[in-house]
Amino acid sequence: MNEQRGQWGSRLGFILAAIGSAVGLGNIWRFPYTASSNGGGAFLIPYLFALLTAGIPILILEFAIAHKIKKSVPGVFGSVKNGLQSLGWIQTFVSISITVYYTVIIGWSMNYAFYALSSKWGTDTSGFFFGEFLNITDSPFNIGHINKGMLLALAAVWLINYFVLSSGIKAGIEKANKIFMPLLVACLVIVAIRGITLEGAVQGLDYFFKPEFSKLSDPTVWLAAYGQIFYSLSICFGIMITYASYLPEKTDIVNNAFMTGLGNCSFSILAGMTVFSVLGYMAAQQGVSVAEVSAGGIGLAFIVFPKAINALPGMNGTFGAIFFLCLIFAGLSSSMSIIEVIVSSIQGKFDIARKKVLRYIIVIGFLISLIFVTGAGLYILDIVDHFVNTYAIALAGLVEILVLAYMVDLEELRSYANGMSDFAIGKWWIYTLKYLTPALLAIMFVFNTYVDFTKGYEGYSLKALMVYGVGTLVFIVVGALVFNRIKGEDEKNNQISRGDAV
Known part of the structure; x- marks a missing residue:
């Protein structure tokens, strides 16, 4: 079949898509709490240091090698060295594991955008979220039943992704991000202005x-600063490699990486200002400290913020709906990029029509995601998310950096990137990738593993962590090995391209 590989229509389109992928739900509900609990303004020092010594160097690395090889994630690693396709498939299956629960959270945001108009969550926002909305059971193994109230929103999320992605790169992803990203920024600015005037x-x-x-x-x-960078920049699990493989021949790799990293950082800080200005108002109304009402994660978005919306002096419904629109736009721009990794990998492997691949992914993904809209869904989502981010992405990222830093001629890749960019990167880029970044990733992995094994995670039983957490890791590894062993169209040309690719 050999369909022509997609390409971005403009530099702006790529930058918006890359920032859209990096800017996700975590920027709004994870960064503010992480920053405030790790030194406040002082946290910006290690955060920016991590951005410059790990985030942007990895972005440049992924942009450069993907632009040079122009293949899917497995194809890129297979071109580096025969047999390394499995690493690309691991990153692809990481994307699969994230997609099936990430779409559920976007669906929650859609529900809550409508709930905000009438404050349907009432005064007991926690009771509403866990009880009436989620119908949460008493354990991860008490599955309960599928929550029909969530099905419509969940289906809508998958369908939106299908219609956008089925149109391809330029007419689909690029056009959608040119709509979603300005709307996201506009909504966040509106909420921020309202917040700081309270x-x-x-x-x-x-x-x-x-x-x-x-x-x-x-x-x-x-470690928290570096963790936030890896968590929020969409690096080391295939997204940026996939997106950069669609770049035209002449493109500014270094500038693109800096704009993506700094754009994501700026959005995180704006989100922090928005969240804490509203929490400050909420704390003042209750006569307590900001620390007492501060929260992170899902609790911030669906419990604390609805309570803050209730306390607003006016236009509560409008303010609340706009806030959840922020989550929807941020979530959709990220989910499109994650699903594109899967589409690109499978299409590149089997040379199947894009829309046919996409239909399979959407249907199977939707069916898998149903487990997360059951009574035990929140438990399972929490465990899977923790294991994917703490272990799968961290370990896949560490292996990726080691592979690319020591099996690819970084000096040649630096010259390649500099030759197309307005300003050049120095040898510091090579040193960070060979020594600093892998060392920090290894420390983070060991530290998080130690914490989990000594203190456990969120009070879950060992059985639950093994079944849902370790089970997900097994799914990722086994799935990657199976797809790696299947002979596809990409292997036919791999030997030819490998000699010239890197």
């Missing part, structure tokens, strides 16, 4: 930005 907003912003420089001597703060 009584008590100054206290919230002070809590967010006030630097605790003593925290900088704590190694866990630096």
Whole structure:
């Protein structure tokens, strides 16, 4: 079949798509809490340091090698060395594992955007979320029944992804991000302006930005900064390699990487200002400290923020709907990029028509995601998310960096990137990739593993962690090995391209 490989129509389209992928739900509900609990304004120092010494160097690496080889993720690693396709398939199956629960959270946001108009969650936002909305059971193994109230929104998320992705790169992903990203920024700015004009907003912003420089001597703060960078930049699990493989021949790799990294960072800071200005108002109304109402993760979005929306002096419904629209746009721009990794990998392997591959992915993905809209769905989602991010992405990222840093001529790749860019990167780029970044990734992996094995995770039983957490890791590895062994169209040309690719 050999369909022509897609290509971005403009540099702006690629940048918006790359930033759209990096800017996800975690920027809104994870970064603000991580920053405030790790030194406030002082956290920006290790965060920016991590961005410059790990985030952007990896972006440049993934952009450059993908642009040079122009294949799917398995194809890129297979071109580096025969047999390394399995690493690309591991990253593809990581994307599969993320997609099936990420779409569920976007569906929740759609429901809550409508609920906000009438404050359907009432005064007991926690009870509503866990009870009436999720119908949560008492354990991860008490599956309960499928929550029909979530099905429509979940189906809508998968269908939106299908219609966008079926149109291809230029007419689909690029066009969608040119709509979603401006809308996301506009919605967030509206919420931010409303937030900072509220009584008590100054206290919230002070809590967010006030630097605790003593925290900088704590190694866990630096690990948290690097963890946030890896969590939020969409690196090391196939997205940026896939997106960069669609770049035209002449493109500014270095500038693209810096704009993507700094754009993501700027959005995170704006999201932090938005969240903590509203939390400051909420704290002032209750007569408590900002720390007492501060929260991160799903609890911030679906429990704490609805409570804050209730307390607003006016236009509660409009404000709430706009906030959840932020989550929807951020989620959709990220989910499109994750699904594109899967589409690109399978299409490249088997040379099947794009829409046919996409239909299989959407149907199978939707069916798998149904487990997350059962009574035990939140438990399973929490465990799977933790294991995928803590172990699968971290370990796949570590292996990727080691493979590309020591099996690819980085000096040649640096010259390749510099030859197309407005400003050049120095040898510091090579040193960070060969020594600093893999060392920090290894430390993070060991530290998180130690914490999990000594303290457990969120009080879940060992059985639950093994079944849902380790089970997901087994699924990723076994799936990758199976697909790696299947002979596809990409292997026919691999030997030819390998000699010239890297």
